[in-house]
Amino acid sequence: MPTEPDLYREDREDAPFLASSNAPSGSAHNIDNTHNGHAKPSRPVPATTSSSTSNSASKITFRLKLILFAMVLAVEIGFAFLEGPMVRVMESIACRQYYTEADPTKIGANGQVPEELCKLAEIQAELAAVKGYHMFFDGLLSAVFAFPYGLLADRRGRKSTLVLGVPGFFLNSVITIVVLWFSDTLPLRAVWLSSLAWLIGGGPVVAFAIIWTMMADVTSEAERAGLFFQFAIVSMGADFVSSALASWLMTMDPWAPLLIGYAIVTGGLLFIFVLPETKHAIPPQPVEQPHVELSDLADESNPKHTYDKPEQMYHDESDMDVDNDHEAHMTWSYPTQQPQSFWAKCRANYRFYMKPYLFILNRKPVLLLLTAFLVYRLSRGSSWFLTQYISTRYHWTLAQANMLVASRPTVSIPVFLWGLPYLKKYALNPRRTTTEKDLWLSRASILCLTIGTLGIGLSPSVATLIPSMIIQTSGSGFVFLTRSIITTLVERDETARLYTVIEIIQSFGNVVASLSITTVFQLGLRLGGFWIGLAWMMTSSLFCMVAAAIWFFRLPPTPQTPEFVVGEFDEGDDLHGSGIAPFLPIPAEPLGIQAPLRLFLFCFRLPIFIFVTLSYFLFLQWLPIGSLGKKAALWCILGVPSIWWIDLQVDGVRKGSLSKQQQARLPQPGSVIASSFTSPIDAVYLAAIFDPVFTASYPNTRQVQRISLLQAILRAFAQPLAEPEPGTKLVDVSTLVEKYPNRPIVIFPECTTTNSRGILPLSHSLLGVPSKTKIFPLSLRYTPVDVVTPLPGSYVSFLWTLLSRPTHCIRVRIAECIMISRSAFDAPPARSTRKSTFSTNYLDTLDEDTATGDVTASEKALLDQVGESLARLGRVKRVGLGVEEKQDFVRMWNKTRRTW
Helix, strand or coil: CCCHHHHHCCCCCCCCCCCCCCCCCCHHHHHHHHCCCCCCCCCCCCCCHHHHHHHHHHHHHHHHHHHHHHHHHHHHHHHHHHHHHHHHHHHHHHHHHHHHHHCHHHCCCCCCCCHHHHCCHHHHHHHHHHHHHHHHHHHHHHHHHHHHHHHHHHHHCHHHHHHHCHHHHHHHHHHHHHHHHCCCCCCHHHHHHHHHHHHCCCHHHHHHHHHHHHHHHCCCHHHHHHHHHHHHHHHHHHHHHHHHHHHHHHCCCCHHHHHHHHHHHHHHHHHHHHCCCCCCCCCCCCCCCCCCCHHHHHCCCCCCCCCCCHHHHHHCHHHCCCCCCHHHHHHHCCCCCCCCCHHHHHHHHHHHHCHHHHHHHHCHHHHHHHHHHHHHHHHHHHHHHHHHHHHHHCCCCHHHHHHHHHCCHHHHHHHHHHHHHHHHHHHCCCCCCHHHHHHHHHHHHHHHHHHHHHHHHHCCCHHHHHHHHHHHHHCCCHHHHHHHHHHCCCCHHHHHHHHHHHHHHHHHHHHHHHHHHHHHHHHHHHHCHHHHHHHHHHHHHHHHHHHHHHHCCCCCCCCCCCCCCCHHHCCCCHHHHCCCCCCCCCCCCCCHHHHHHHHHHHHHHHHHHHHHHHHHHHCHHHCCCHHHHHHHHHHHHHHCCCEEEEEEEECCCCCCCHHHCCHHHCCCCCCEEEECCCCHHHHHHHHHHHCCEEEECCCCCCCEEEECHHHHHHHCCCCCCCCCCCCCCCECHHHHHHHCCCCCEEECCCCCCCCCCCECCCCHHHHHCCCCCCEEEEEEEEECHHHCCCCCCCHHHHHHHHHHCCCEEEEEEECCCECCCHHHHHCCECCCCCCCCCCCCHHHHCCCCCCCCCCEHHHHHHHHHHHHHHHHHHCCCECCCCHHHHHHHHHHHHHHCCCC
């Protein structure tokens, strides 16, 4: 009987049905026999395995986070100590070597040249060349060796591969310090030899790829972006504090922070030895695979884990888990009796090193995002020279420039801590998935990077440089968001190779950027003046390419479950029964290529809209300009968002011939308008056409509340009320009809707003209409449809939708008037003849008024007639959800989302 660990053998994505390495010696023979038979079903998982696995994964996750946080913190602090002082030490060496030949009198008694004399173009060009080619060699060697080390991490474990890189880091540090310390003997360019140290362990490319992989091993899709952000915050916070301290130490001696930095990095690397192995932190759950033919594995229809030939399955060493047992080794290794040709060895090496990475080529979304990583790294190359650029262009010392560059985390940390999480949780459409939200945030981030980088290159002074740096830093979450997105597109056991490819691509980008940016920066230094920022102008155009790729990127389609079918709305009510959801916000269409136009329209219209609206409600409505003047002012308000087109139809009137019909078919003074209620525009349009008296209704009362136009608009954003608030003055509709004989009365009988996809149960306020008074059911709908406000408090989203659209159309439908006969109301209250049992279908009661209080059959018929008219005009259904259900829905909605 195998022990519990045997249930979780190493996950073999290359050969999932092969025997494990500790199988009996006869396992090979057994597999040959099963080639013509059936595979043995996997062993069932014990009931306690799931919980123990979860606890184990939780412990590993906590331990991993703790150690990685400590390691990343130490390494980032060390690197931040190194960056500025390294530039200053290299600059002083290049400066001394230059003046040794040009003018030895400039060299002081201590063997150094004053920093202000080191800003010559020749010296800065040499410094840029040393830094640029150093990064070129680092990136080249790291990229070459990243493939085998990345494959090793997927096959043998993350920690063991990471440990291999520790000697390489130590050797790199020793070579760099020796070259800089003995600069009188060794040329400055000898620092390039330190790149050879990355032959051991693969260097930073492999190390960071494995770190990202270890984090992905123990996190879910929803947690991954948050964990990446946490590490980014740790990195940026450490960078800010340590860079500020290093800048202060540089004013005394740049060697002090340089040596401190190397010591801290060395200490941080020691944490690698206590990291847990995460490759199988969350082991795959064995599932039963009955009657699987091994011959079927060669079928090309299988999406994953297939082989072209059975022989390859048995003789490809890259797909086997080799055991120390001699017999198992002879069974599963390449045959050594026959010599292999050169091309056979090449094919074997190709299968071993390259074939495991070919899954990327079959996934176009992954390829597109990898392209974004490449161009992003190319464009980020200019940041390596930012300290040198500020020092040269604005005549600052390197310590001052390094301090300014180090202050960027004061912007990026709030963005990561509050800005991006707030936008992701509250601002973006709550119906989007986590990955979709990450995609939209990455698009916004790359736009900030593009605009900010261009501003840095064009800034003539520090006064314009600092705002540009703030904008650029606001987009610093792009690479973490994109990494989170691309992780969701591959399987968990492919993440190490994916991150290796990402780091290789970024390393290749470093290689190209180190050459191109160095050349362009040197060219800008030679040209001088405005052209010093040429490198940043060029990289902003590269950011534009990344923005285009991200903007047109589309996630693979996934089946979605409506989020409203949860909790108390999952069964028994109209949301589930009829499929109508009258309280959900209408999902906004993707901006796409219209984003610049819509942003321009919004920014252009918003101040005009605010001015026109305030002018009316603060001044014009109180002036004696008459009804016609007020209507003209209201049409100006509607005209700002281009609401000019009105599609009007009246029951019984042929379209285009209204002027020939009797005016009695339209609402007249003394009549009542029973209007649908979906948007604040409803009240503005009704006021601009009819100049009515607005009222507010409540479900269980026949009286209404007299309100103003502004109150009617604000009620479209207000919380639904089932009862009037204490102190509310209620009046009879008949009183208003008598008091305002020259104006129609507007009643919103649904009592609250909807998304125009259903008609709610009507208020009893319609029953208070006096006899022989005409009631005109009126339906208002909009194109585009997303200017509705079914959720309270959606001010900002409504203004954005209203003002950013090029134009809007109102679809107005007016039904024939309904006359009230008071004699019919004298009948006794209606009694339901349907037997009330538990088997009664809920949908059978949708046409019944569920409000408390006695309603006669004729009164119920009146409510039904108005409700059916509104449903027919709006081409929707009547639903059984009312104000109380909306209150419950809003409470549920606000638990996980925030309306804005």
